[in-house]
Amino acid sequence: MSEIWAKSVDEKNNNKIVTLAHHVSDVLKVFEFFKKKFSDNQFILNAVEIAIFFHDLGKVLPSFQIKTLGNIGYYPRDVVYEIPHSLFSVFWINIDKLKEKLNSEKYLNYIISAIAYHHWRDNFDEIISLENKQLKQVCEKVIYEWKEKLKENLVKEFEKLSGFDEYKELIDINMTWLKAILNHRLFVNLAVPPYKFDYHPLRGEVKKEWIFISGVLQRCDHFASWCEEEGAEEELENVEINAPEREYIIKAISSRIGDNAWQFKELEKCSAKNTILIAPTGYGKTEFAFLWSSGEKLFYTLPLRASVNNTFERAKNAFGCNKTGLLHSDAEVYLLDKNLDETGSIKLYELSKQLSYPVIVSTGDQFFPYALRPPGFERVFVSLSYSRIAIDEIQAYSPKACAIIVKFLEWIHKMGGKFLLMTATMPKFVIDYFKDVIPDFYENVNSINIYEKEKDAFSKLYKHKIKLNLIKTKNEQFEIPDEMVREILQKAKNNKRILVILNTVGFAQSVYDKLKNNANEQLKKRIFLIHSRYTLKDRENKEFDYINSEFKNPKTENVGKILVATQVVEASLDIDADVLYTEICPLDCLVQRMGRILRRYIYQNNEVVNKSNNEKFNLDKPFRAFEKEFQNEPNINVLVFNNENLQSGGQRVYTKELINLSLAWLWKVRDNQSNLGGLLDKTFQQEFADNGVEEFFRMEFADLILVQQNNKKKGKKGKGENKESVYNSLLFSHDWLAKLDQVEIELSEYDKYILVTLFYSTMKKDGRYLKDFYNTLIVLNSGLMSDKKSEAEEIFREICSVQIIPKNKFEEFKKDIQEFIKTIEQSGENKKMLFTQFKKDVLSKHIVMHFYLKDLEPVYNKLTTEIEIDNKWKRRLKHWLSGVYLSYNFVYDNEKGLIRAEKKESKKDSFII
Numbered sequence: 001m002s003e004i005w006a007k008s009v010d011e012k013n014n015n016k017i018v019t020l021a022h023h024v025s026d027v028l029k030v031f032e033f034f035k036k037k038f039s040d041n042q043f044i045l046n047a048v049e050i051a052i053f054f055h056d057l058g059k060v061l062p063s064f065q066i067k068t069l070g071n072i073g074y075y076p077r078d079v080v081y082e083i084p085h086s087l088f089s090v091f092w093i094n095i096d097k098l099k100e101k102l103n104s105e106k107y108l109n110y111i112i113s114a115i116a117y118h119h120w121r122d123n124f125d126e127i128i129s130l131e132n133k134q135l136k137q138v139c140e141k142v143i144y145e146w147k148e149k150l151k152e153n154l155v156k157e158f159e160k161l162s163g164f165d166e167y168k169e170l171i172d173i174n175m176t177w178l179k180a181i182l183n184h185r186l187f188v189n190l191a192v193p194p195y196k197f198d199y200h201p202l203r204g205e206v207k208k209e210w211i212f213i214s215g216v217l218q219r220c221d222h223f224a225s226w227c228e229e230e231g232a233e234e235e236l237e238n239v240e241i242n243a244p245e246r247e248y249i250i251k252a253i254s255s256r257i258g259d260n261a262w263q264f265k266e267l268e269k270c271s272a273k274n275t276i277l278i279a280p281t282g283y284g285k286t287e288f289a290f291l292w293s294s295g296e297k298l299f300y301t302l303p304l305r306a307s308v309n310n311t312f313e314r315a316k317n318a319f320g321c322n323k324t325g326l327l328h329s330d331a332e333v334y335l336l337d338k339n340l341d342e343t344g345s346i347k348l349y350e351l352s353k354q355l356s357y358p359v360i361v362s363t364g365d366q367f368f369p370y371a372l373r374p375p376g377f378e379r380v381f382v383s384l385s386y387s388r389i390a391i392d393e394i395q396a397y398s399p400k401a402c403a404i405i406v407k408f409l410e411w412i413h414k415m416g417g418k419f420l421l422m423t424a425t426m427p428k429f430v431i432d433y434f435k436d437v438i439p440d441f442y443e444n445v446n447s448i449n450i451y452e453k454e455k456d457a458f459s460k461l462y463k464h465k466i467k468l469n470l471i472k473t474k475n476e477q478f479e480i481p482d483e484m485v486r487e488i489l490q491k492a493k494n495n496k497r498i499l500v501i502l503n504t505v506g507f508a509q510s511v512y513d514k515l516k517n518n519a520n521e522q523l524k525k526r527i528f529l530i531h532s533r534y535t536l537k538d539r540e541n542k543e544f545d546y547i548n549s550e551f552k553n554p555k556t557e558n559v560g561k562i563l564v565a566t567q568v569v570e571a572s573l574d575i576d577a578d579v580l581y582t583e584i585c586p587l588d589c590l591v592q593r594m595g596r597i598l599r600r601y602i603y604q605n606n607e608v609v610n611k612s613n614n615e616k617f618n619l620d621k622p623f624r625a626f627e628k629e630f631q632n633e634p635n636i637n638v639l640v641f642n643n644e645n646l647q648s649g650g651q652r653v654y655t656k657e658l659i660n661l662s663l664a665w666l667w668k669v670r671d672n673q674s675n676l677g678g679l680l681d682k683t684f685q686q687e688f689a690d691n692g693v694e695e696f697f698r699m700e701f702a703d704l705i706l707v708q709q710n711n712k713k714k715g716k717k718g719k720g721e722n723k724e725s726v727y728n729s730l731l732f733s734h735d736w737l738a739k740l741d742q743v744e745i746e747l748s749e750y751d752k753y754i755l756v757t758l759f760y761s762t763m764k765k766d767g768r769y770l771k772d773f774y775n776t777l778i779v780l781n782s783g784l785m786s787d788k789k790s791e792a793e794e795i796f797r798e799i800c801s802v803q804i805i806p807k808n809k810f811e812e813f814k815k816d817i818q819e820f821i822k823t824i825e826q827s828g829e830n831k832k833m834l835f836t837q838f839k840k841d842v843l844s845k846h847i848v849m850h851f852y853l854k855d856l857e858p859v860y861n862k863l864t865t866e867i868e869i870d871n872k873w874k875r876r877l878k879h880w881l882s883g884v885y886l887s888y889n890f891v892y893d894n895e896k897g898l899i900r901a902e903k904k905e906s907k908k909d910s911f912i913i
Contacts, residue, residue, distance in 0.1 A: 215382025
């Protein structure tokens with residue numbers, strides 16, 4: 001017989017062979033540790049064990065042994081006939097005997113599917129759904145030449161495994177299926193894949209048991225393979241690292257927030273349930289999420305990488321460094337930068353990718369695209385079936401992404417996992433959807449609304465006073481007026497921290513320039529800029545400096561400074577400033593931006609506490625923090641530009657619907673706070689159809705605009721049908737904007753909550769924003785499944801972004817690559833860390849993310865024409881630099897980030913965060 005290899009691992013230049021029996025044994029050992037998470041369904045666990053035992057039988061194929069693994073002594077000798085080994089595995093199982101053993105054809109189909117597709121490849125479609133020449137040739141070779149020898153190889157190989165005799169006797173040639181392929185039967189009709197919507201058997205809902213069997217097989221197989229490749233089989237037991245005890249977490253959190261904090265009081269009611277938490281910014285939602293995990297596995301997601309890194313550091317303090325993982329696109333670079341132990345950093349990142357840590361902090365795009373169920377979704381779904389997932393700042397996602405998130409959470413609920421939604425500004429349509437899809441919603445989901453629980457206190461706490469500023473523009477050019485620039489600089493000179501948030505990078509850069517050009521030499525050093533169009537290295541340095549130093553919460557020093565930024569500082573970043581100047585944005589975003597201002601003032605135990613000096617104020621009467629700090633001057637200045645789009649991003653950033661409705665509601669509340677509660681009650685009494693929304697706006701906003709009878713079609717319609725739409729007038733007419741200029745509005749913390757709720761509750765479903773949300777759900781509910789994970793990620797992000805190297809960085813980039821190659825060649829390479837090291841030492845210093853552009857040149861092509869590289873490095877660089885382009889339209893400035901090469905920037909040149 002010929003020994004069957006499962007892997008040929010190049011470890012420190014010495015070939016390490018892992019036989020098939022050894023690999024299956026390792027996967028079964030991992031399963032023994034993993035299945036402790038499940039004890040309620042022994043039948044499914046048995047099905048998983050069977051799938052693990054048979055999953056790699058197809059590696060008996062000669063071409064896989066000789067060509068793929070280099071097992072040159074293998075017999076039969078052949079390298080011509082090949083198909084993916086996972087598909088070949090199903091031809092070596094005695095289906096009839098297995099069916100008898102299971103006494104269930106349903107579970108038989110699940111097992112066969114899990115085995116055949118545990119390593120899905122992009123080319124599987126052409127093999128399984130069409131008559132495939134290669135597949136037929138392999139079947140012929142087995143039937144007429146190889147069958148006895150390959151069966152002998154398998155039987156002898158599995159004799160090395162002790163026990164499992166009942167499974168070994170099922171290893172046999174499946175002649176029925178081999179002949180079926182030769183008789184024009186499609187493979188897809190023998191083994192149904194769980195990834196294709198157009199396959200009839202899956203037009204119904206994919207079964208939970210199917211997901212479970214496939215997902216556990218994938219988790220165990222991937223983890224065993226990682227241990228084997230690392231030469232660390234002692235790690236097999238760490239497929240699921242034990243979570244810290246609940247008491248440990250409570251002690252760590254209580255040392256930070258105190259034993260009597262609201263988080264502990266609320267936890268008693270919801271620790272065993274799905275939970276929706278609505279609480280003000282800076283109110284300790286993160287600590288609540290840590291406590292809510294209750295000693296179970298926790299996935300904690302946030303929208304932005306900077307806030308993920310920050311929360312990861314906080315999570316380590318709560319759960320322990322050896323219990324906390326990190327996942328985002330550049331996590332390994334961040335970990336290497338923070339940890340001198342390179343091996344430890346890579347292990348931490350790999351264990352995070354394996355989902356092994358009991359706490360994993362990540363960006364949402366690492367998980368939510370799996371709502372589209374691309375290949376490998378079962379691995380994530382099964383992991384979340386026994387876990388908890390916390391979603392922070394759901395309002396920060398686009399309506400399409402939000403629809404994908406709620407669909408993802410619907411799946412997690414079906415699988416048995418639990419979710420926690422947290423935000424200061426919860427969109428009502430999200431809760432409405434959950435009420436429709438989660439049976440017995442009020443029994444299965446606990447809602448905590450801190451605003452309502454502390455209504456009396458939050459109604460008296462005023463941190464912010466808004467001033468609306470209508471700014472005239474010329475030729476669509478966006479510019480802050482000179483008098484406002486002087487105002488900002490003067491406040492900074494008076495030792496105030498100023499935060500300026502603009503909607504596009506181009507506008508942020510121009511405002512930054514204007515402020516610096518008009519500041520004195522001393523203040524110039526304290527004017528900062530941050531946005532998303534920096535290299536990874538520059539942005540991380542700036543984020544660390546600004547968040548942890550210059551604008552750290554709470555403000556303790558009496559030094560004036562200015563931070564100009566885009567939406568990257570809008571949510572989840574714990575910064576504290578005194579005054580905000582912001583472009584108009586949707587109400588929920590505006591509330592998030594306001595949350596960075598006077599963040600040091602918090603409500604705690606029936607008092608307002610200034611964390612800067614621990615000064616306390618009672619709430620027997622309204623407390624106005626802005627009045628104490630600024631003698632009643634506005635500390636929130638909203639800039640509205642008097643042109644078609646009202647803000648610099650046009651409708652690429654925020655739709656006109658969101659902007660105009662936000663302004664209308666701000667006008668409504670200017671001197672009418674006392675009636676907000678009544679309006680909220682009115683909107684919750686009934687679900688508005690769009691005609692109901694129109695009537696509501698006619699009653700509440702008619703005095704904002706001039707509503708006249710449309711006489712053009714007089715006599716053609718019945719009475720009342722020719723009324724001009726107030727809703728549409730607000731969206732498409734700007735005559736009413738003049739009424740907003742210089743309007744000042746005091747908002748309590750409770751007012752902000754009411755405003756945002758009203759804003760979302762009275763939005764038309766056929767408007768652009770909600771239409772995106774509901775249309776996406778219609779498609780998802782129809783059963784859409786994505787063919788590739790990358791495709792699912794693009795749909796979730798809604799952005800076709802590319803990695804570019806600006807033209808003025810190319811020479812430095814070229815030199816860094818040459819230096820990297822030289823260093824590796826001299827020191828000896830560690831292949832397992834080579835790309836990570838390249839990403840850290842080279843790519844992080846030069847690449848900037850941007851929307852897809854024309855006139856891009858693949859940087860690899862340019863590189864290989866200018867420097868001499870041997871073939872080994874050419875192969876590596878071609879792979880590493882795939883999708884990286886050289887741009888001649890942009891240059892890079894270390895201070896300002898990515899800027900256009902042209903001196904003048906037109907409206908079209910402004911680019912979004």
